[in-house]
Amino acid sequence: MNARRLIPTATLAGAVTLGLVALSACSSSDAADQKSGDKLAVTASFYPMEFLAQQIGGDHVSVTTLTKPGVEPHDLELKPRQTAELGESDVILYLKGIQPAVDKAIDQSGVEQIVDAASLTALEKHGTEVGHVHGGDEHSADEHAAEEGTPDGNDPHIWLDPVKYAEVAKGVGAALEKADPDNADAYRKNTDALVGKLGALDTAFKQGLTDTSTKTFITTHAAFGYLAERYGLEQEAIAGIDPEAEPSPARIKELETIAKQDKVSTVFFETLASDRTAKTIAADSGLKTDVLDPLEGITDRSKGDDYIEVMQANLAALQKALGAK
Numbered sequence: 160m161n162a163r164r165l166i167p168t169a170t171l172a173g174a175v176t177l178g179l180v181a182l183s184a185c186s187s188s189d190a191a192d193q194k195s196g197d198k199l200a201v202t203a204s205f206y207p208m209e210f211l212a213q214q215i216g217g218d219h220v221s222v223t224t225l226t227k228p229g230v231e232p233h234d235l236e237l238k239p240r241q242t243a244e245l246g247e248s249d250v251i252l253y254l255k256g257i258q259p260a261v262d263k264a265i266d267q268s269g270v271e272q273i274v275d276a277a278s279l280t281a282l283e284k285h286g287t288e289v290g291h292v293h294g295g296d297e298h299s300a301d302e303h304a305a306e307e308g309t310p311d312g313n314d315p316h317i318w319l320d321p322v323k324y325a326e327v328a329k330g331v332g333a334a335l336e337k338a339d340p341d342n343a344d345a346y347r348k349n350t351d352a353l354v355g356k357l358g359a360l361d362t363a364f365k366q367g368l369t370d371t372s373t374k375t376f377i378t379t380h381a382a383f384g385y386l387a388e389r390y391g392l393e394q395e396a397i398a399g400i401d402p403e404a405e406p407s408p409a410r411i412k413e414l415e416t417i418a419k420q421d422k423v424s425t426v427f428f429e430t431l432a433s434d435r436t437a438k439t440i441a442a443d444s445g446l447k448t449d450v451l452d453p454l455e456g457i458t459d460r461s462k463g464d465d466y467i468e469v470m471q472a473n474l475a476a477l478q479k480a481l482g483a484k
Contacts, residue, residue, distance in 0.1 A: 198221040200248050204226065204265075205226035205253075207454060208254065209222055214353045215346055219346070225245075226258070229431065230456065235261060245268045248272075250338050274330065317385055322357075323385060325358065328353050332349070364389070364474055368392065373482060375423050377425070383451065393421070395423075414444075427450065427476070427480070428451075451476055452473055
């Protein structure tokens with residue numbers, strides 16, 4: 160943990176008596192330390208990292224999240240105070256490539272224990288593959304999609320695949336064990352429990368989506384590439400990796416054609432981005448709308464209180480839309 164937590168109270172009192180100005184600059188963070196006690200200070204970049212920290216860290220960690228509920232993670236801009244407090248972390252959990260402002264701040268934080276979720280599992284390219292093959296004719300990808308995602312063009316949405324998310328969880332657990340060896344047994348136990356929950360979720364998706372009337376679903380942005388690949392589905396995104404990107408007229412026409420050919424019943428939108436385009440396309444094509452949550456944040460509009468519950472709601476929405484039997 161941070162060395163400053165190990166400074167005895169008497170020493171701090173002496174330093175104040177000596178009038179050391181440096182302590183006044185740290186007063187707010189020192190107060191936070193006293194409030195959190197001896198817990199490991201973990202900073203998570205956004206909700207999927209926060210969930211891992213809370214589930215694996217349990218009572219031994221104090222978790223701070225850079226992306227507050229209701230904020231679209233892709234567009235996050237950090238306040239100077241957040242950037243400064245980042246350097247007070249014992250451990251930082253983030254996913255490189257999804258939040259440029261966060262990546263920059265972390266590089267400058269000086270924190271030794273930094274965990275990049277993207278390094279804990281294999282990333283793939285999904286955002287540039289907005290179209291797919293129909294009867295031998297391959298639909299072109301939305302050009303905007305190629306401009307989004309991680310710097311190397313990979314899809315960062317690994318947490319929407321329970322199997323990949325479990326791989327990340329194991330890496331996070333190992334990192335917490337290294338940062339706080341005194342509580343390693345607890346972190347190991349909590350990691351195993353979470354991996355078990357994610358395994359059960361994976362089984363539910365496999366069983367729930369095996370026999371469906373269609374395998375194609377249309378969604379606001381290309382967040383579900385890993386999920387689609389894992390369970391044999393076809394994701395058709397209105398935009399690319401960026402949820403706020405506007406689709407071209409050609410892409411909208413293409414989606415209308417795909418909806419007819421693949422017997423698509425529903426256009427999915429999400430809780431943290433605008434639903435205007437999704438609802439317009441649905442109305443023009445005579446389709447229904449529903450929520451498929453990319454789980455980039457939990458709000459009072461989320462269909463569940465945590466990752467597991469919202470993913471279960473996503474499964475139910477997909478089963479309904481795809482005509483699960």
